[in-house]
Amino acid sequence: xxxSYRLYIVISVLLHVVLIAALSLSFHFQHKVEQPSAxxxxxxxxxxxxxxxxxxxxxxKADRLKRREAEHRQLEKLKRQAALVRKKxxxxxxRLKRLELERHRQEVAKKKAELERKxxxxxxKAEEAARRKQEKLRKQAxxxxxxxxxxxxxxxxxxxxxxxxxxxxxxxxxxLRRKKQAEQxxxxxxxxxxxxxxxxxxMSEIRKYQAMITASxxxxxxIDGSLKGKVxxxxxxxxxxxxxxxxxxxxxxxxxxxxxxxxxxxxxxxPVSDDPDVFAKMKVLNITLKPGG
Numbered sequence: 486x487x488x489s490y491r492l493y494i495v496i497s498v499l500l501h502v503v504l505i506a507a508l509s510l511s512f513h514f515q516h517k518v519e520q521p522s523a524x525x526x527x528x529x530x531x532x533x534x535x536x537x538x539x540x541x542x543x544x545x546k547a548d549r550l551k552r553r554e555a556e557h558r559q560l561e562k563l564k565r566q567a568a569l570v571r572k573k574x575x576x577x578x579x580r581l582k583r584l585e586l587e588r589h590r591q592e593v594a595k596k597k598a599e600l601e602r603k604x605x606x607x608x609x610k611a612e613e614a615a616r617r618k619q620e621k622l623r624k625q626a627x628x629x630x631x632x633x634x635x636x637x638x639x640x641x642x643x644x645x646x647x648x649x650x651x652x653x654x655x656x657x658x659x660x661l662r663r664k665k666q667a668e669q670x671x672x673x674x675x676x677x678x679x680x681x682x683x684x685x686x687x688m689s690e691i692r693k694y695q696a697m698i699t700a701s702x703x704x705x706x707x708i709d710g711s712l713k714g715k716v717x718x719x720x721x722x723x724x725x726x727x728x729x730x731x732x733x734x735x736x737x738x739x740x741x742x743x744x745x746x747x748x749x750x751x752x753x754x755x756p757v758s759d760d761p762d763v764f765a766k767m768k769v770l771n772i773t774l775k776p777g778g
Contacts, residue, residue, distance in 0.1 A: 683762070690763040698755040699772045706748040706776050712738065713777035717745035723768045727757040734771070744776035 698721070717737035722730050732749050735742050758764050 687760070687763050687766060690758055690760065691767045694756060694758055694763070694767055695770055695772065698770060699774070701755045702745075702748050702752045702772065703774055705751040706744055706774055708778045709740075709744060709776055710778070712741050712744065715741040715775075715777050717742040717774050717776065718771065719745060719749070719774070720769060720771050721749060723755065723757055723764075723770070725757065725764060725768075727754045729753060729755065741774075741776045745774040748774065748776075 715738040717735065719732055719736070719742070720734040721732055724730050729749060729752065732746060735746065737745075758767065
């Protein structure tokens with residue numbers, strides 16, 4: 486099988502060598518025809534007519550065309566032979582692969598059968614070992630049961646003693662828990678009262694500064710009698726130094742709001758609290774301005 490495959494390879498190599506030799510020979514022959522030999526006698530231009538020259542040229546062209554056609558046919562023949570050899574090579578390769586796959590499949594099947602046989606043997610041994618182990622465990626369990634029955638009485642006495650001690654400890658722990666709970670509740674109430682007091686102080690401060698800020702901006706509003714009764718609600722965002730950094734959420738009469746915005750931009754800076762808690766809740770304030778007085 487391998488020798489046949491090597492034979493095809495040798496034939497393919499020989500055909501390629503023949504093809505290369507044919508191409509080289511064609512090029513060499515063409516070169517010799519196109520280059521006149523230095524030993525040929527020089528034809529005197531005066532002794533050759535124009536018609537003779539043309540006929541000679543035509544013959545040369547015809548010969549050259551025939552040679553090229555012959556070379557082309559030879560080249561095509563070599564190509565067909567090479568293709569045929571390659572086709573046979575591919576068919577042989579496929580056959581060899583099929584044989585190799587079949588051999589591999591048989592080996593796998595053989596190994597699988599051997600593995601199954603070993604697994605059956607191992608399973609039989611494992612079942613026997615498991616049976617012996619189960620018997621050993623049964624005897625051990627019987628001995629442990631007898632020992633457990635003896636220990637059960639002792640354990641019951643200990644349990645009753647522990648239960649009594651646990652009840653006493655639980656009662657003590659409950660008294661301690663209630664005491665801590667009462668102390669924590671008192672502490673929470675004190676913290677809640679302190680937080681509520683601080684919250685009231687913060688809200689009072691916020692209302693105070695909100696009134697101061699509104700008054701500061703209102704002073705810069707140009708009073709227009711035609712806007713009497715009209716208001717503008719807007720939100721101002723403040724920096725820690727009191728500068729107005731943003732005006733948003735403008736709602737109300739358009740003319741009144743234009744006058745209110747102008748007053749805000751003119752004011753630029755307003756009083757703010759130094760208390761961080763107060764400022765945190767007043768840095769964004771909603772204010773109402775009355776451009777109509």
